[in-house]
Amino acid sequence: MATSSRPFSIERMPGFSLLALTCFFALYMPLAPLVVYSFNAGDNIALWEGLSLRWYVAAWENDLVQSAAIRSVVVAVIASVVATSLATMVALGTTRTRPYRGQTSIYAMVNQPLMVPEIVTAVALLIFFALIKESTGYHGYAYLISAHTAFCIPFAYLPIRARLEGMDRVLETAAADLYATPWRSFTRVTLPLLLPGILAGAMLAFVISLDDVVITEFVKSAGQDTLPTYMLGQLRRTITPEINAISTVLLGVSVVMVTIIFFLSRKKA
Amino acid sequence: MSDDVAVEARGVSKIFGASTDQEVRALDHVSVSIAQNEFFTLLGPSGCGKTTLLRLIAGFEHPTDGAILLEGKDISALPPFQRPVNTVFQNYALFPHMTVAQNIGFGLEMQGQSKDEVANTVGAMLVLVKMENLKNRRIDQISGGQQQRVALARALAPRPKVLLLDEPLSALDLKLRKEMQVELKRLQHETGITFIFVTHDQEEALTMSDRVAVMNEGRILQVGAPHEIYNRPNDRFVADFIGDTNFMPAEVIEHDESEVRIRLPSGIEITIPAPPGLPQGSEVTLAIRPEQARIVTDADAISIQGSLTDEIYIGTDTQYRVDIGMTSPFVVRVQNANGERARIPLGSRVGIAVDPRTIQILQD
Ligand SMILES: Nc1ncnc2c1ncn2[C@@H]1O[C@H](COP(=O)(O)OP(=O)(O)OP(=O)(O)O)[C@@H](O)[C@H]1O
Numbered sequence: 001m002a003t004s005s006r007p008f009s010i011e012r013m014p015g016f017s018l019l020a021l022t023c024f025f026a027l028y029m030p031l032a033p034l035v036v037y038s039f040n041a042g043d044n045i046a047l048w049e050g051l052s053l054r055w056y057v058a059a060w061e062n063d064l065v066q067s068a069a070i071r072s073v074v075v076a077v078i079a080s081v082v083a084t085s086l087a088t089m090v091a092l093g094t095t096r097t098r099p100y101r102g103q104t105s106i107y108a109m110v111n112q113p114l115m116v117p118e119i120v121t122a123v124a125l126l127i128f129f130a131l132i133k134e135s136t137g138y139h140g141y142a143y144l145i146s147a148h149t150a151f152c153i154p155f156a157y158l159p160i161r162a163r164l165e166g167m168d169r170v171l172e173t174a175a176a177d178l179y180a181t182p183w184r185s186f187t188r189v190t191l192p193l194l195l196p197g198i199l200a201g202a203m204l205a206f207v208i209s210l211d212d213v214v215i216t217e218f219v220k221s222a223g224q225d226t227l228p229t230y231m232l233g234q235l236r237r238t239i240t241p242e243i244n245a246i247s248t249v250l251l252g253v254s255v256v257m258v259t260i261i262f263f264l265s266r267k268k269a
Numbered sequence: 270m271s272d273d274v275a276v277e278a279r280g281v282s283k284i285f286g287a288s289t290d291q292e293v294r295a296l297d298h299v300s301v302s303i304a305q306n307e308f309f310t311l312l313g314p315s316g317c318g319k320t321t322l323l324r325l326i327a328g329f330e331h332p333t334d335g336a337i338l339l340e341g342k343d344i345s346a347l348p349p350f351q352r353p354v355n356t357v358f359q360n361y362a363l364f365p366h367m368t369v370a371q372n373i374g375f376g377l378e379m380q381g382q383s384k385d386e387v388a389n390t391v392g393a394m395l396v397l398v399k400m401e402n403l404k405n406r407r408i409d410q411i412s413g414g415q416q417q418r419v420a421l422a423r424a425l426a427p428r429p430k431v432l433l434l435d436e437p438l439s440a441l442d443l444k445l446r447k448e449m450q451v452e453l454k455r456l457q458h459e460t461g462i463t464f465i466f467v468t469h470d471q472e473e474a475l476t477m478s479d480r481v482a483v484m485n486e487g488r489i490l491q492v493g494a495p496h497e498i499y500n501r502p503n504d505r506f507v508a509d510f511i512g513d514t515n516f517m518p519a520e521v522i523e524h525d526e527s528e529v530r531i532r533l534p535s536g537i538e539i540t541i542p543a544p545p546g547l548p549q550g551s552e553v554t555l556a557i558r559p560e561q562a563r564i565v566t567d568a569d570a571i572s573i574q575g576s577l578t579d580e581i582y583i584g585t586d587t588q589y590r591v592d593i594g595m596t597s598p599f600v601v602r603v604q605n606a607n608g609e610r611a612r613i614p615l616g617s618r619v620g621i622a623v624d625p626r627t628i629q630i631l632q633d
């Protein structure tokens with residue numbers, strides 16, 4: 001029959017678009033009430049009383065929210081910058097050197113935080129840092145920042161490595177042929193071409209650090225709440241749409257960052 | 270003498286994966302001298318080591334054995350960025366994050382030239398390759414042929430002592446390819462730089478080069494001017510690789526200073542001018558070009574005889590295939606004068622006449 005000889009095509013399977021729509025709604029529907037009620041004029045997170053920016057103002061003026069937000073951003077900036085630098089070096093070391101023994105195990109090691117359950121890492125760090133705190137008496141931010149740096153590395157590493165692997169080695173050969181020393185070939189050819197990958201990696205690391213709850217909750221000392229752990233604390237009390245407002249801002253930041261990452265990683269070499 | 274030599278390879282061998290079970294001998298004791306200002310071509314089938322030899326000259330690889338000399342100085346130990354040698358890569362390898370002009374200026378800048386000097390030379394190079402109006406384009410905004418020109422300009426700009434070109438035309442379509450062949454000859458002429466050109470296209474090699482080196486399996490079999498390589502191949506592989514050739518076994522009967530008397534398989538004996546050094550009784554192979562043989566119908570005694578099996582019209586020429594009792598037919602190519610051609614009935618007995626001076630003797 002004429003129809004049976006036509007090639008198979010997803011376009012003619014109505015089930016698939018329905019499925020895609022379902023997935024889309026399942027993912028995004030639950031976010032809708034959260035965002036909508038952040039603009040609620042009333043005190044209740046489930047009872048609509050009119051449109052207002054009241055809770056955004058309240059969150060903005062809340063000292064605890066402010067200091068937690070600043071802490072979150074500072075930790076995320078430091079952790080993502082350090083993690084991205086380390087990840088860049090590791091990525092170069094695993095793709096731009098002569099093959100050596102143990103190269104693949106480095107790959108596995110760098111990705112360790114993706115494989116070990118976060119709660120296990122959290123407990124391990126809690127115990128490990130407790131020992132250090134005990135013996136040094138130091139209770140500052142170094143614990144939080146180093147923990148964030150560690151779990152950010154694989155997220156920074158993956159886009160950088162992907163870009164390095166997609167990059168033609170012959171370009172570096174050409175640079176060497178045209179009198180560029182290895183260092184200048186790196187700064188003038190490798191690094192500029194790698195930059196979109198590095199930026200994507202850094203932003204991904206930033207978002208991951210900004211959103212982290214589990215490890216932060218276990219590692220932070222007293223008075224070191226980040227925005228997510230502050231919110232977690234609030235949930236144990238009466239909840240107001242202030243939480244919705246903070247969440248909506250976080251959501252906005254993440255969406256913007258992820259969109260930029262998406263465009264950076266699509267950028268042609 | 271060494272004043273005139275641009276590049277010399279002295280007993281160069283290159284073994285990849287040495288002391289593993291996948292050892293590849295990419296170059297096997299290669300020795301060759303390339304003169305200043307020469308258009309020198311490396312010709313050979315895929316995998317014969319052409320790229321490897323170029324990479325050794327450029328410094329991207331180091332010889333396992335032997336030395337590379339540039340104007341008489343051993344440069345084997347120098348890294349690529351210290352060698353006054355530039356490469357045009359097969360897929361151009363242009364920097365995608367730079368404009369046409371920035372690509373061309375890269376080498377000059379790395380050499381530490383001032384901004385003005387760089388701008389001047391880049392301007393001159395843009396004129397040379399006729400790309401003035403595209404100098405601010407990004408690399409992905411120009412065509413393949415234009416990228417080719419940029420790659421040439423980029424490699425020529427620092428005025429290297431030697432320019433290496435690894436199959437630079439193979440990505441272009443036929444028409445553009447012909448244009449660029451002419452263009453390359455012009456550039457070599459105008460710049461006076463020694464070109465070492467790699468191709469596996471024999472026609473390209475013969476039309477463009479001052480001298481050709483024919484390579485196979487990591488060795489250079491013959492080096493010579495195109496007409497020498499074509500008319501006087503000294504090796505069966507060379508004769509076979511370049512143009513069409515009829516091979517015929519023969520036996521040496523007698524030899525004096527300038528001539529040799531040999532016996533063909535059919536028992537016919539002929540006398541051929543030949544260099545000394547062929548011992549009596551030795552087995553040799555005769556190589557005869559199809560266009561240097563003629564078909565004769567009034568079969569005379571000294572010609573090779575057989576029966577005509579095929580007559581193929583190929584425009585300017587007609588090709589005759591004659592069964593002379595060997596595994597492959599003897600091919601004769603005759604030019605069609607005035608569009609006419611002699612009609613010979615298939616299956617008839619014909620003779621093949623060959624001028625003895627055009628027969629090449631190959632020792633196996
Ligand atoms: N890095 C390498 N490691 C192992 N073997 C190699 C390497 N480079 C080349 N070879 C081998 O050396 C031989 C010569 O390779 P080369 O690239 O010089 O050939 P080529 O004449 O340029 O061929 P083509 O016309 O296909 O480009 C081949 O057998 C190839 O497989």
Ligand SMILES: [Mg+2]
Nearest residue numbers: 319320321435
């Ligand atoms: Mg090659």
